[in-house]
Amino acid sequence: MCGILGSVNVEIEDSLLDLISRRGPDDSGVERFSLNGNSVVFGHRRLSILDLSPAGHQPMVSDCGRYVIVFNGEIYNHLELRRKLSGVHFRGHSDTETILYYLAQNGLEAVENFNGIFSFAFFDREKSKLFLCRDPFGIKPLYYCNPKPGKLAFSSEIKPIQQLVHDSVDIVNLSELLHLRYSPSPDTLFKNIRKVRPGHLVSVDLSTADLGITESPFILSAHSGLNSTLSYDDAVEQYGCLLQRAIERQLMSDVEVGILLSGGIDSALVAKFAQAANPRPMKAFTVGFKEQDESDEINDAQDTAMALGLDSIVTKVGFDDFLDIIHSCVRIVEEPLATTSIIPMYYLAKLAAHDVKVVLSGQGADESLGGYGRYQGELYHSFIPSYLARLAGPAAKLFGVRNDQVLRGLQALQYDDDLTRFLSSYTVFQNDKIEKLVGVKDDKSLKRLEYFYDLMKCEKMKSSVQRMMAIDLRMNLADDLLLYTDKITMNFSLECRVPMLDLELVKYIESLPYHYKVKLRQSKIIHRDFSKKVLPESIINRKKKGFQSPTKRWFRKQGPLQEILLSGNSKFSTFFDLKEVGKVLDEHQRGMNRERQIFLMLVLYYWFEDFG
Structure with missing residues (x-):
């Protein structure tokens, strides 16, 4: 690297x-x-x-x-x-x-x-x-x-x-x-x-x-549905073989390799087969939080490490650490993102770089195997009548639903057109709010989605959930999660590898019928069923937490964020209407979850200081 x-x-x-x-x-x-x-x-x-x-x-x-x-x-x-x-x-x-x-x-x-x-x-x-x-x-x-x-x-x-x-x-x-x-x-x-x-x-x-x-x-299409005659049991077995081969392939190195370990299944599977191929305990690195929070994964990760014979090494992050390091993270990543896990990734990479030059990560499984909630939304869309779907969003607001992810999903259901619906489910700020914030509406996002939609020949795929997953693998993943992972790990001279994105493995996953991967209220089906064969039940049955940070709670602390974002002497203020910025902060204080919106504006504040 x-x-x-x-x-x-x-x-x-x-x-x-x-x-x-x-x-x-x-x-x-x-x-x-x-x-x-x-x-x-x-x-x-x-x-x-x-x-x-x-x-x-x-x-x-x-x-x-x-x-x-x-x-x-x-x-x-x-x-x-x-x-x-x-x-x-x-x-x-x-x-x-x-x-x-x-x-x-x-x-x-x-x-x-x-x-x-x-x-x-x-x-x-x-x-x-x-x-x-x-x-x-x-x-x-x-x-x-x-x-x-x-x-x-x-x-x-x-x-x-x-x-x-x-x-x-x-x-x-x-x-x-x-x-x-x-x-x-x-x-x-x-x-x-x-x-x-x-x-x-x-x-x-x-x-x-x-x-x-x-x-x-040089990529011409996704490999969707080519293995439609393969039995599910055979598909699970083949999946396991290819996953193991991918992990072992990515152990290729003349220096020591470690593991970025969360409490979930994805990194546990990577760790399972990586450790099996190593004669000595591999080092497993985990980040958690100083304040008690449900997103903390240290205890779960340490249990996984003990079960798999790994050497567990941990670090913890608090709100003060967040404020101290966010400006440095913006400078390192170079492109503003609304993804709050940038901050724990910084401390995780710093921790790992003390001991190794290469780490394996579990990233990439959600996009190829249907792990995100928006894929459930696509399945619901296939059978909910349009007139009912158009009522879902307003009804949720009427009944006081404040979960941003749920509201976005319900809002997206009303659109019959794939690209408009996909964009609605990805949205951080609605277009009318964007115009109020910066004076210009977005008219490019749909074109960018359309490019990969056409390139992947999505119109030939049977299900819209396949189409969304194919796009996510080549857009959201690349220019968001993988982007900050590369920039932050390489800032510490640390190479991060992603076995779940092994080309042979992904081609196989995309060739499977979509219902082998995702159904209503079930996600990453083939992945979980294979995991049951090789991982302890205690790991399989844990509640998924994702790689997150407690920013929802942190951002409700009065003072620091308002002082930063509402300053009239900043470069940020020359691009943003501060009254509209203040409204976003107020909404979060009143109980609406605006952590992604606030984080993105905070990142942009520092980005304009360094790059604008």
């Missing part, structure tokens, strides 16, 4: 790599090339995980000198790919060297065979082509900017690009963020800085004056 940086016709000082040094403290390198009057720079910071020798140094150039790569990530099937290559004299055993020659011999379309987490830049000097690529689920971020014709800058993070290119806030993208809770690729809050979409290649043509920048997918 590393950090990459590069440009075309934009000068980069070697010292600029220091801005991403935490992503790769073990080694660094810069290479410069001239081609057809263009200057190309490739820079790299290395976190040595596989092949710790100088043979893994980057930027890496092929023996013939034609191909150059800077790579961030891990390719778990690289040895399998390496065996398919001929005529190559390998200098080491790194996956970077494998894919350099694999792409050289098979072309960029061969990236679809990579099972891993990755983003990279690949330069074909003979064809005058440069490519930027991001893995199918967007586990590793990659940004780029084309500020003027003939100029390009790219990086694993935004900060180096900001040093190279002056950019400003896009108010339309701000309204999109307020609607969705994250900025969907290719958007960021900036006008010109973009993210490579998950599963896409950006092609740069150095033979043209404007560089001819284009983006194209």
Whole structure:
């Protein structure tokens, strides 16, 4: 796992790599090339995980000198790919060297065979082509900017690009963020800085004056319903085999690997098979809370660790810690998000980095296996008449329902159109409120959803719940949960792997009938049924808590939040109507749960201080 940086016709000082040094403290390198009057720079910071020798140094150039790569990530099937290559004299055993020659011999379309987490830049000097690529689920971020014709800058993070290119806030993208809770690729809050979409290649043509920048997918559809004749019992057995194989595959490392352990099933399953493949107890890291709160998972996680033979290591966070670290987290993540678990992730990553360089996480199971409440909403929508659905939301408010998730779900039921209903279920701020807050309504979110809806061929899927899960795997997950996980763990020079997003495993899961995964009042069905075969009942029967923080209660404390968000001397106040901000704070005090809305505004407050 590393950090990459590069440009075309934009000068980069070697010292600029220091801005991403935490992503790769073990080694660094810069290479410069001239081609057809263009200057190309490739820079790299290395976190040595596989092949710790100088043979893994980057930027890496092929023996013939034609191909150059800077790579961030891990390719778990690289040895399998390496065996398919001929005529190559390998200098080491790194996956970077494998894919350099694999792409050289098979072309960029061969990236679809990579099972891993990755983003990279690949330069074909003979064809005058440069490519930027991001893995199918967007586990590793990659940004780029084309500020003027003939100029390009790219990086694993935004900060180096900001040093190279002056950019400003896009108010339309701000309204999109307020609607969705994250900025969907290719958007960021900036006008010109973009993210490579998950599963896409950006092609740069150095033979043209404007560089001819284009983006194209290497993922063509979700694999829905192909195993419709497979019996459920056989499906469970096959699922278990593939899950175990995925976990064992992702133990590939020349350094120690640990576990991010919650009290739930997902991380317990990962821990179960990881520990079974290790001769010594693995270290398991858990974060909890100083104040008593139902979201605290320390006791459950310690019970899991004891049952599985893990070495449990814990840390605790309180409201004072939250206020102390939120500004740093915003600076690290670089993109505002409404996800409160950013804060506990910071302390969890900091804890783990004291002992290991690699951790396995249980992230990714909810999107592929139907773990979220909104998937239940899609099932209800299939049989509730439209006229009743349109009455559900107003009736809930009339009877005093204050649960934000429930209200969003009921609001979404009224829409027959998939994309409008999906967007309603994702919503943080309603569009009329967005206009009151920042003066502009969101008109981009639907277009971004529609792009992946069409790309995944969702219209061919039998059930809307399949369609929503396919989109969530490539959008919400990539640019929200996985984004902050990458940024925060790499801030501590810690690589986080996600076995639940193993490409072979996800292809299989998506090929199963949706009712093997989710039914009314049942979620992650095949996952839970397999878990019953290998985990103790005490773990299986626990109430799901999710990776959360006690922000609902914390945000009811009068004083600090009001002083921050209602200050008239801040950059935040130049974008937001503070009277409308105050109304959100008041609603939370009166019992409406506005923790996501408040957290997003708080994050934006600090983001404008650093980036705006």
